[in-house]
Amino acid sequence: MTDGAPLSWEEVARTHGRKIYNFAYRLTGNPDDAKDLAQDVLLRVERGLANYTPGSFEGWLWRITRNAFLDDVRRKKRRPTTSLPIDLDRTDLISTPPPDEVLASIRLGDDVQKALLGLPYDFREAVVLCDVVGLSYDEIASAIAAPVGTVRSRIHRGRKMMREALT
Amino acid sequence: MTHVGELASAYLDGETTTKEATRLVSHLADCGACQREMADLHAARSVLRSLPVLEVPESIRVDLGLVPDVVPLRRRPAAWVGAAAAAVMIFVAVATAAAPDSVGLTLVEVSAQYEQQTLVGGGVSPVVGLVRDGGGE
Numbered sequence: 001m002t003d004g005a006p007l008s009w010e011e012v013a014r015t016h017g018r019k020i021y022n023f024a025y026r027l028t029g030n031p032d033d034a035k036d037l038a039q040d041v042l043l044r045v046e047r048g049l050a051n052y053t054p055g056s057f058e059g060w061l062w063r064i065t066r067n068a069f070l071d072d073v074r075r076k077k078r079r080p081t082t083s084l085p086i087d088l089d090r091t092d093l094i095s096t097p098p099p100d101e102v103l104a105s106i107r108l109g110d111d112v113q114k115a116l117l118g119l120p121y122d123f124r125e126a127v128v129l130c131d132v133v134g135l136s137y138d139e140i141a142s143a144i145a146a147p148v149g150t151v152r153s154r155i156h157r158g159r160k161m162m163r164e165a166l167t
Numbered sequence: 168m169t170h171v172g173e174l175a176s177a178y179l180d181g182e183t184t185t186k187e188a189t190r191l192v193s194h195l196a197d198c199g200a201c202q203r204e205m206a207d208l209h210a211a212r213s214v215l216r217s218l219p220v221l222e223v224p225e226s227i228r229v230d231l232g233l234v235p236d237v238v239p240l241r242r243r244p245a246a247w248v249g250a251a252a253a254a255v256m257i258f259v260a261v262a263t264a265a266a267p268d269s270v271g272l273t274l275v276e277v278s279a280q281y282e283q284q285t286l287v288g289g290g291v292s293p294v295v296g297l298v299r300d301g302g303g304e
Contacts, residue, residue, distance in 0.1 A: 013231065021223045031224070039227055109218045116215075130180065131215035137182045152182065156173035156208070163211040 009046045012061070017042065019133050020065055026128045027069055029117045041068045058135060059142025066125070066143060073121075115165035123158035130155050170194070171201045175208050 020041050025034035044064050052060060116124055129140045137155075141148045174191050177183045183191065195201050 017223045017227075018220070021227070022221055025221055026218070035224055035227055038223065039230060042227075042231055112214050112218055127215055131212060132218060137177070137180070152177050153173050155180070156176035159176055159208050159211040159215070162215065163207045166211070166214065 009042075009049055012045055012049070013042050016061060020061075023062075023065060023128055023133050024069070026113065026116060026132050027124060029113055033072075037069055037072055040072070041065045044068055056139065056142050058139045062129065062133075062135065062139070062143030063145070111166065112162075115162050118165055119158055119161050123154050123161060126151060126154035127158035127162065170198065171204065175201070175205050176212070179205075179209060179212055 017038070021034060021038040024037040024041070025031065028034050028037060041064060044067075045061065048060075048064060116128070119127070125144065126140065129135045129143060130137075135143065137148050137151045140151045140155075144151070171178075171191050171194055174183060174187055178188060178191050195205060
């Protein structure tokens, strides 16, 4: 966790870019939307850094990320589009050619991704921030502007829904 | 104590107080239903945490100027093919016109001269594109 003044925008993008992209991918479920969202977030971060006041950098960063996602959802509600199915063969998302066991995990990952997309947004967001991004409950509370008790409840219920969806 | 409920997930994440953890462990020892719930939550948590980590697509980094996009200024393979062919033709012409012991230029020399002219004339040269000039607004 980085508290205090962040470094340059390039450093933020370099050190947090992968987390932002993974968050975006797990929330949207497709690489094109994830790419657009991650780009949007990084541009917002660039604009926002000038006004950033030292504090919980993680909370600040994930608030921006979350707002970008919610704005995107609102835009798409106005202009409804057909949501793309998850492409089982998008193995090009992985940086190196995967061996068999990795391919198996990708297919398993795809089932998990489908289950994630079936969760209501609040619960999907909570489990992704906790289990994919790796934030603490306090950091998630700061990111979603909710009490820690709410975070705890959403993570718990989100995991229960995941378990039910995967059995 | 009532069943563990949402305390179970918090416990798995190390997000309970010591008092809560003690209560939970004590309850789990006697409650089969909560043991099963704990196992289910643990499985869901593990599966989420084992999702593959995806790399940021290169195109994002290029679009944002985080990495230089090295591209040829102009792709003109035909020009190089032509240059090579021309070099051979010049060599053949020189070699044909002169006696074997008086050939002034070798193929390497002719090719080098031709190559130099081509580069000076703005042939294929890599340039670094999309370099961010400021970093701020």
